[in-house]
Amino acid sequence: MPIYIYWGEDDFAIEKAVTALRDRILDPSWTTFNYTAFPPEQSDATIAGLNQAMTPPFGAGGRLVWLVNSTLCQHCPENVLSELTRTLPIIPEESFLLLTSRTKPDERLKSTKLLKKFAVEFREFPLIPPWKTELLLQSVQQAAQFVGVKLTPGAAQMLAEAVGNDTRLLYNELEKILLYADGNNKPQDTDTVAQLVRNTSQNSLQLAAAIKTGDTAKALAILADLINACEPSLRIVATLIGQFRTWLWVKIMMESGEKNPQAIAQAAEVSNPKRIYFLQQEVKYLSVEQLIACLPLLLELEVSLKQGATEILTLQTKVIELCQVCQGK
Template identity: 45%
Template sequence: MPTYLYFGENEFFLTRTIKQLKTHTLDQQWANFNYTEYPPESKETIPQALSDIMTPAVGSGGRLVHLPNSTLLGVCSKEILLQLESILPKIPSTNTLLITNTHKPDARNKSVKLLLESAQVQEFPLIPQWQTEALIQQARTLADEVGVTLTTDAYTVLIDYTGNHTQLIFTELEKLKT
């Protein structure tokens, strides 16, 4: 599926998943030509991105168009909505449209409804600090990934120190491995 919608407050997992998608989609030799990130500040961002997503990739690999914190997840003009409707089913299979946001998009908006129907959606929620068991489980998963084995008390101390800051948990686990 060439369209992805990622959202959530856990920036560590969100960033990591974006990097994995880049690695999977782009040929590293052609990445500078085939990866485009459009900032949300400009009014011409959406039309440029929609035009870019229909352009074939240069060289080998695919094309990745990234819209971080896009206004596409808010209220869109009718013109943009119609353009989005016509383009989403026609995106070339080698091209990928990635829309990310730190907050859950409002499913009542027409553009969001359209994206939810045609995109692969993934949420990256931040575990609340009072859910200690869930945080310990997340730390165990990250520890397995890093290759560190800790005791139950060590996980408790780690979570007391780091809270729900996933990047810090990962960094501390990497330090422990060293």
């Protein structure tokens, strides 16, 4: 029996993969009979799912059994493991078992090893880190091609900055642009994106840039826009931490005398060495000491938010402190 195991934090990408798998396996006329999803709230979901998978499909097409948010690859009781061991080798070939989870499988577990042995696809759907701008741009270009929208390079860059790593929002905005284009094959430009896409004015990377220059007023204004746009506070902090770490590594390599962009890119975990020149310009007027001093403040901010501190006040306070560090105060 073919087994598919999907996991990761990109819920929307997993949803799309599940839909594609369902459309490929099931005959539309027999979906009601051959498709079953077992929610995690169901106490006997795994056993019931295995029993359902043992039933050959009715009519045309195959059978798909989906264990939603399954914990089999994180924790598996002995009785369930025994049932897996007994059942997996004898399930009909026309039956397909799908497991999805937000948590990465623990490959040390016997259940994970067993499922992986029978799996035809063992796939992660991670969220792209917000500071990896090249990957975000690549994601926009791939999604635009999938949806059927043509974008100018500037429009693609603007859209990547606007939506970040929110895949669901990306596809929603592309569908909106596609509707606006109304069959026009001409690439849509930045004016179109600015008119149609929400939250194109500010993002967390722009907040990092404002902090870097020590512009407190601008940084607080961008922070207010992000909060008003319902940007999750921990996502903002994650972006800031990633950006300041990248800047720190670039600055350390510069001061060590390293001039090879490839070597600097490798140390800073930047996928595109061509971006190193621009990063070097960004940290030109900051010292290593200033960048190092920013990281504890960012980590304090992350811990405070996770411990339930007042979100807006805590963010504003730390942004002011970060700006003061970058000003040299």
